[in-house]
Amino acid sequence: MTDVSSDFIEQKKAELGEDEPRRKLETLCQERRIECSWSWHEVVGLSFRVGFPNGRDKRWQHITAREADDILSVEFPAFAYLGDFDAALFTTSQTMEAAIRSDASNYAFIEIPGVRRIEHPQLELPGLDEDVEDEPRSGPKIRPNDAWVLEFSSAPDHPNLKVEIGSASREFTAISDRRGRRVSFRERSPLPNGLGRFPTLRISGVRVTRHDEALDLLNRISGAIFFELDLQYGVAASIIPSRLSQMARRRGRLRQDNVQWLPRNPQNQYPEKPLSLYWYGRSSGIPLLEYLAYYQVLEYFFPSFSHRDTLEKLRNELLDPRFRADDDGNLVRIISLASGTGKGFGSEREQLRSTISGCVTEDLVRDFIGNNDVLREHFSGKQKIKDVAHLNLSDTRSDFLTAVANRVYEIRCRIVHTKEDGGGTAANLLLPFSKEAEELGPDIELVKYLAQKVLIAGASHLRL
Known part of the structure; x- marks a missing residue:
């Protein structure tokens, strides 16, 4: 759109003539108090758009002369x-x-x-x-x-x-x-x-x-x-x-930067099953299914990352000079660290936290969100997804990766309508065609980014 004066717009409208369909439609819109406006584009010329009623919102549409004529033909x-x-x-x-x-x-x-x-x-x-x-x-x-x-x-x-x-x-x-x-x-x-x-x-x-x-x-x-x-x-x-x-x-989705270098032959190979889940998410076109597919990519790596986190804690405990094998208290701590449920150690929320922290740093995620206007406003502004953790980029004192893990997990719970670990009340169901589902784009971008990072972390050297 080119910034031109209102006099210029009026001059161009006058050149169309009074019988031009868009001008007739404009008159009817004004009579019904429907918002409409004209603008000038160097390529397409004079453009007309109408903010048709849509509940508390408006659905703005650019209307061509033919489309205006169609609307007028059915008496608007x-x-x-x-x-x-x-x-x-x-x-x-x-x-x-x-x-x-x-x-x-x-x-x-x-x-x-x-x-x-x-x-x-x-x-x-x-x-x-x-x-x-x-x-x-x-x-x-x-x-x-x-x-x-x-x-x-x-x-x-x-x-x-x-x-x-x-x-x-x-x-x-x-x-x-x-x-x-x-x-x-x-x-x-x-x-x-x-x-x-x-x-x-x-x-x-x-x-x-x-x-x-x-x-x-x-x-x-x-x-x-x-x-x-x-x-x-x-x-x-x-x-x-x-x-x-x-x-x-x-x-609400990210656009890839214009990468200048040429593609090269791959040096890595990626685990087949989580990669299949990733492509399912990329091809689904349905927000909730896409989100769950990327979450399942993360979930696939829960055992390896939760084991890795637990092994590190066990190693630190055993290396502590104060550790004594004949002390029951020391052994109880070892048993507590080693105990877990399912294939991984700890609750699902804890395993998700371990997986995320194992493949990204806090600075990486902060930059990923902060460098994109849409993501920054979505996560730091007025919350459009209810009952999930808030990501405050300006708060450097709190554990940001824990907040990220909590948000990813809580949205997943709202999609599948599960209960919190250890009981609790059921999460409010996130419905497929709801306003919240339409606003889920930035959250999908975040969990997709995490899925990409965990696939990279789980990659191995390509063998031919």
Whole structure:
């Protein structure tokens, strides 16, 4: 973005003309008190962005003239985005709609009994026109350019609740991430009737007035729907996260410095099993699974590092000139040091502390965090992950590596919902699609860094 005067911006806007779609959309945004702004970029020229409602936040989107025209073509419906999903609540019709996907393919949905092709689609929220032709499941096969819908039968307890899966509505197609530049051309191009080529879940018939209520309802109903689809038809589905939330999560990740030297043949070899866990974390793309994979890399080395720590203590005890083999008190101390549970010595938290201190120094970890603005703010600023140890970079008197080990361990406990060593109360579960999970990026970077260091510490000379 180039720093230019407001007069320059106004001049460029005037050159677009009053009928330019973005200018029309700006007028409507101002009428609805939706924040929007213009900026100038030397490469792309005049740029327009809108801060669409998203609960207590805003979801800022750069809008092209074509995208503005799409929104205006559906009369700019009153809506708010829901959480970090590619989902929205259309407030006038009280309908929630969310982009969904199947783990197999989106074609898996059309194999479910009851799916029908829409011959003359006029999908107006909250549902379909009454005169849409209903074909039996055994009717003509649904083709790629067909619109389709699967309506769920109502339950006695909630007769007004209406749930559908089918081609995205025109309204949602106009505002969804699926119309963004980061998806395939096929998904960006709507069906001939304006409906989306991608499937959505639509929920209506329940009045909601607040964003958090709508998000909670979407989570609960979609969770039940998808679980039962999996049980009955083997179709595993999920709501698609917003690409903007994924971009925000990636901004919390570290970028590698531009290394100038050329790659060389490896001199080391790394243990196969923990290296496999490390690559699983790198490829998972799911924050909680990624974190646990890196933690398991550390866990793999618990026995060697906890033994190493204990052996050092035993060695120091035996080298003490005051040690006497005929003194029961001395022998009790030796037994206490040598006693341990499982494959390593000490509790899991203690073994983690021994492993971390065995592969990094306090200064290394302080520099790793302190030299990156995102990490420094995440760990030293307002805490975004609850019930975990705080890492205070300015406190040089406390044991920093112990604080690091405690934080890594406590997040792991919140993910797997375990109890503290020796009992205690259960940790609050860290849910996969929660705000905290979205904020986990810097913590993932920290545990990944530790996993890298412990793999290096466990490396051996490459043998050919």
